[in-house]
Amino acid sequence: MMKYLRNLFIACLCLLISEISFAQKAEIRDPKIMGMLNEVSANNLETLIRKMVSFHTRHTLSDTLSKTKGIGAARNWIKSEFEKYAAESGGRLQVSFDTFTQPADGRRIKEPVVLKNVMAILPGTDPNDKRMLMVSGHYDSRVTDVMNIKDFAPGANDDASGVAAVMEMARVMSKHQFSCTLVFVAFVGEEQGLYGAANLAKRAKEEGWNVHLLMNNDIVGNTYGMETDIKDNKSVRVFSEGVAASETKEQAAARQSAGTENDGKARQAARYIKEVAERYVDQLEVKLIYRRDRYLRGGDHTPFSQQGFAAVRLTEMNEDFNRQHQDIRTENGFKFGDLPEYVDYTYLQKVTRMNMSVMANLALSTQEPENVGVVTSGLTNKTQLKWDAPKGKTPYGYYVLMRETTSPFWERKFFVKENQATLNYSKDNYFFGVQSVDENGHESLVVIPKPIR
Template identity: 55%
Template sequence: MPHARLSRTLLAGLIAAAAGSAFAADAKAPDVTRHQADIDKIVSEISPKRIEAYVRKLVSFGTRHTMSDTTSDTRGIGAARRWIKSELERCGAGTRMQVAFDSYMDQGGPRISRPTELVNVVATLPGVQAESKERMYVVSGHYDSRVTDVMNFTDDAPGANDDASGTAAVMEMACVMAKHNFDATLVFMAVAGEEQGLLGANHYASEAKKNGWNIAGMLDNDIIGSSHADDGRKDDTQVRLFAQGVPPAKEMSDAMRTLVSTGGENDTISRQLARHIKEQGERYVKGFKVNVIYRTDRYLRGGDHSPFLSNGYAAVRFTEPNENFDHQHQDLRTVNGKVYGDLPEFNDYNYIAKVAKVNAATLASLALAPAVPQKVGARTDKLENDTTLVWEPNKEPDLAGYRIVWRETTAPFWQGAKFVGNVTEASLKLSKDNYFFGVQAVDKDGNVSPATYPMPKR
């Protein structure tokens, strides 16, 4: 496709020329495209073998149904969560990572037939920069499992893909990343109660909202285990990333109404997070595509990122490219030689590792970068063809300055960029009628934040 590549290159050059700057980074700007050595090291250490061992250990507990046995040391969700916690404590020994249970009593509902203690396993790696440590990035997988009947808590429910794959990926990330320092705080969670109605995630997200925690991004990994479709096709070259646009609220907030009225429905905080994930993931995991899907989740379905979205946080979901429903939410059985059930032999552990690497690269880049710029506005106090953006200054001591990014209104990802220095106002010779803009914060090492969409400012 040489002509297609040429046309995109020419387009970028023409847009940059119109903006009055070279498309390449300014000579004084930090290099935001170079690989960070620490991130390369983290990505290289993610191990398919360890991920497989984690999955098989989780499967060995027989069932991890939310209402299953909690007293046995070898079977049920109680044994599973105690093992997850002990394993995270073991691999985090000598590091700053703190591991704890996050529990509450659920009094029952449509999928909980009796009062049940729900327990999330939470490993927190505190940030080391005073100005950034209150900013948090959460990554999760759910460790509970189920069979065909969601209320069946006694039969074997191996849950190797749904969602031992996501739990194992999160555990592997935590163990590898615990040895590194980050400006902001990372939270690695194995969540309970997903199959019973996103209960564990809802508890954590609600507590975060109530306590005013600054969760700047949440990554949910659910069903990331298989590279094979139900028709036998193999695709280990991409992962789906579901990112919400306008929230499906009964009443739209003033801020969301302004976003929509200016055409920014594809510039919500979750879509901005998704753009960052795609850029960083594809940079550090060569030959692997992050396929951003403009939906909250799969059609009319949901996952543990949904409660975070409902509480106003940027949240996205990773899922394999093609689900095989013979190996999801199925009683274990063989019919006419066909095996049904979510068994570990149907996982692709090299594929899970690739998805984990994308997650790890993203989390590291976010936790090393400055916070997203705040109160970004586009001046509208006079009619002009130029675009002037303003924002509040960041507080990080290693801040180098700010980068304005833009794209045409029909383009999903950023097409142009200009580093404008450590200022709080900048103008471009591009019309706000014809382009979408964003402002990113950049530190002296070239770590760059996701973009913030500018709201009208008079």
């Protein structure tokens, strides 16, 4: 009996070791990307936020003439900081206002007003790579009354935290070169109706920009959950839509036939963000939230989604609503308001690194394979995939990805050098995707195959 138990224990131990070994996954970090991440400074992020708070209010309709207070002073300062980074980049970073006139809306815009997004663009080095990767936050702020343009509206977390992340990324990344174009933008008018983002999204569509991905950072510096008393400095949410708002009837029919309602461009981008960010940033867990935004709410990524671009929202895991849209006041010994002392700057540093790791990995990658298809000419329990090489730089190879239909994440990756692959798994039972990869392990976004005969 003892010998049987000993043998059973040894067998179970061997099985456990085997399972652990099978679960192990090598994570290769590019030293260049790690070097950039290490430059992200929590002290810099705090300095940027405190400076934005010093403008008293950044309400979209506030003073534009003062040099020290109001939306005008705030946007001029953000632009001047971008211009400092441009000088350090050798002039490659291009800084500008995206200026437009917002008509009255009978709601939160009482009369026509000139508004300005602040943009910094780092052009790509490959003329054949038309991809544009965008990262954003909104620099306007508010108190309880959305039309109150006078009172102190610090907006430290909502959303100076997002703008500070964007600015710190621009400072670090503008010193480097990437294949595609990077766009760093501070939006105006979010609290009044997403007007800055709507204007830029419309412009991008009209001018034919290839906005490959927009990561919108809104409320990304708090680690405390009101009421639940949860303190979490490891988790961050990524909101992504499954079915694009711009979907046509033909696209809807194809999606329904293939069952790919969970594989829209934004959802694929969210999976990519999780994989890359958790590879590069320690003590980080990216939570994929399968909604465009929080329940019945919206953000500056929404207009880009509506224009057909892949756009997602990054937000802290647990929000503190005592710090959002609140008049600065003290009641029963409790101080309300979105003040800089309530921002967790090391957490914001982690979120900034998260954004940067994704943007850098994607910007250094080759472009996606083209005309990716799954062969449907015959009944088979195998899956045959074919695709064409991408434009621009030739990939080192490709990953064919596979997951169960019930799985939220890609579960397996098969590396191939050719432009085709046949797997001993049925397309009836699994979802597949294809991405290119260069010799340093930088992956493109994933392309979902279409049926081909």
